[in-house]
Amino acid sequence: MSQPPNRQALELFAKAQAYHRSGQLGLAESHYLRLTKLDPRNGEAWHLLGVVAYQMGKVDKAISHYRRAVELRPRAAEMLNNLALALRAKGDLAGAAEQFARALQVRPEYAAAAYNLGLLQEQAGDPVAAERSYRQALAGDADALHVLTNLGNLLRAQGRLAEAERPLARAQALAGQDAAANGNLALLRIDQARHAQARELAERATQLQPDNPAWWEALGTALRLGQDADAAIAPLRRAEALAPTVAAIPLQLALALADSGDFAAAEAAYARAATLAPDWPRARWQQALAVPAVPASVAEADAALARFDTGVAALTADPGDSEAAFDCAQTVGVFAMHYLPGDHTARQRRYGDLIHAVAVRARPQWAQLDWTALAHGGRLRVGFVSAYLHEHVVERYFGGWLRGLDPARFERYVWYTGASADARTRALRDSVEHFAEPAGSFDDFAATLRAAQLDVLIHLDVGLDPRQQALAALRLAPVQCAAYGHPLGTGLATVDYYLSGAALEPADADSHYRERLVRLPGLGCAPRAPATPAAIAPTDLRAPGRPLLLCLQNLIKLPPAFDAVLADVLSASGGVLVLLDRSAGISRRFVARLSAALQARGLDPAGCLRIEAARPYADYLALVQQADLVLDSPGFSGGGTSLDALGIGTPVVTFDGRFARGRQTAAMLRQLDLAELIAADDAAYVALATALLADAPRREALRARLQARASALFDNADVVPALEQFLVTAARAAADSFAR
Helix, strand or coil: CCCCCHHHHHHHHHHHHHHHHHHHHHHHHHHHHHHHHHCCHHHHHHHHHHHHHCCCCCHHHHHHEEEEEEHCCCHHHHHHHHHHHHHHHHCHHHHHHHHHHHHHHHHCHHHHHHHHHHEEEEEEEEHHHHHHHHHHHHHHHHCCCHHHHHHHHHHHHHHHHHHHHHHHHHHHHHHHCHHHHHHHHHHHHHCCHHHHHHHHHHHHHHHHHCCCCHHHHHHHHHHHCCCCCHHHHHHHHHHHCCCCCCCCHHHHHHHHHHHCCCHHHHHHHHHHHHCCCCCHHHHHHHHEEEECCCCCCCCHHHHHHHHHHHHHHHHHHHHCCCHHHHHHHHHHHHHHHHHCCCCCCCHHHHHHHHHHHHHHHHHHHHHHCCCCCCCCCCCCEECCCEECCCCCCCHHHHHHHHHCCCCCCCEEEECCCCCCCHHHHHHHHHHEEEEEECCCHHHHHHHHHHHHHHHHHHHHHHHHHHHHHHHHHCCCCCEEECCCCCCCEEEECCCEEEEEEECCCCCCCCHHHEEEEEEEEECCCCCCCCCCCCCCCCCCCCCCCCCCCECCCCCHHCCCCCHHHHHHHHHHHEEEEEEEEHHHHHHHHHHHHHHHHHHHHHCHHHHHHHCCCCCHHHHHHHHHHHHCEEEEECCCCCCCCHHHHCCCCCCCCEEEECCCHHHHHHHHHHCCCCCCEEEECCCHHHHHHHHHHHHHHHHHHHHHHHHCCCCHHHHHCCCCHHHHHHHHHHHHHHHHHHHH
């Protein structure tokens, strides 16, 4: 039995602690040493001697003192924790983990030890053990800020976004003035595609900690993904200045610069990212597949497509590490390439082969099915996947499919992967049997699709959403289809059918798709009609005595060769052309390019060209209603914008494109028996537009005809029955093929 400490020992202990508290570590150390000589079995003295040594940077001595302390008091959890900290500082991570675990055996609710053990386990690449330790720490202290943050970030890194929500949101609620709490929640919001909230949180983090590049990068990323690439550039440049060796920052900057139209600066930023991380697949993929949003000339557009082809070939030869390449397949889109003029059929097929090879290599378990269509009995199960089932042209086109299928014959599953749920989304949710908004990882989502054992899976907008491209590259249902939410074939061998409209497709259209083309009646859908325009007020955009023309398309749809056509129309008609501003950078570069064509014809761009800011939908419709004529784009025609114009009676002049993506407006005009507004070539387009602008009675007659016939665009009772017949036929064919 140990003897009680004598009075001298008590005095020494008191003095040592006083010196320790006052920061006089040398005196504290000498007094603790004297105490251990006077009372060598005083475990607390050895422990505090270790604490002082650790604070003085004498890690080896601290370890020695701590070991003596735990020999004397093997069930002292704090001593075990401190020994583990010293071992960790020495680099003995295995030893540190052992001591943290011993501390938790003594005191399971010891939050600090559990947290420290979790840090080690995460560092060692064991996320399962780390998660277990973090949750144990929270069981001991539910509001431990650092534990909440680390657990949330661990879950986010694994793609478990719904689970990451609780700890990261709790951390931010507890510490609203903590930069990391705001910044980490901003990163989660970016992953969840909740970009407006991400921007607000990242802005707060930059204000609280302006020298942290991570928060500036988060702010720039949130702005870019929230469709404000122009505003994203400044915070990303700030982030790069603060952290010039972090490759992810110039990559994000390159994406923002490309989206704002500054492709030369984007290429330089891509090059910086590639230099900093030459083996990083994401940087390689983005650089290889990048094309300019506003090419300066036809030659530049052709060169961009040649570079894209070279990039696809290089990635096909070496896509990178399996998981990293698969992540690229889910996140790197080629949307801008589709707007460049040309035949992309073979090009899209080569890209589809790349995505398929990457997907199958990473997820071979999802390359084949273990069931066939109709094997479950009962109603035919049809699933729809889309990121745009809100107020968007995709919902406008295909919402009628989802609502219209006969629930007595079809069991409808809908997965909405977007982040802008609204009244349209809620109406769809209420109209189908199964509706989900998946918030987990890609693997969770793919597993859910497989578990539904669908007969038919329809991707509504593959080209708009890279994650759908990766999903569609796997075999998740016996019959897989793509619709024309983005009117271009997927290029994937795993997509069996492409659902289009008979009015959209030329006679040779089967050769334009790798998929088997299905021509549903008319437009292939019964799109929703436009809303009612706002009350018409005189517009200050109309110059006295001059016709008002609108081009409603995103400016990246307008190829360089179209500049001369627009300039010829303005020169011949004396009209004023209004374009819609979606990005200041894009608008600036497009206007500079078009201005050269105008000036070549002796026109002052300032007198005949206007860039109009975005406005509420009803006000936008009022502007369209006041226009004398809408000029449609070649190559990639209007979709929702043409529905708007024609639906409210404003004439549209268009081309008859070679591919469906350039024939949408022409198809609508044929549905309305107004093929006279379709031009065969550039010269006919200029002549037709000029003649209409000079003939007000003819334009008014066209308006009357449009208003009388508009219902033909929006009321097609044949579409859904034809879709139903296709679904049944395709499912039966798949079942029969499997049986053979």
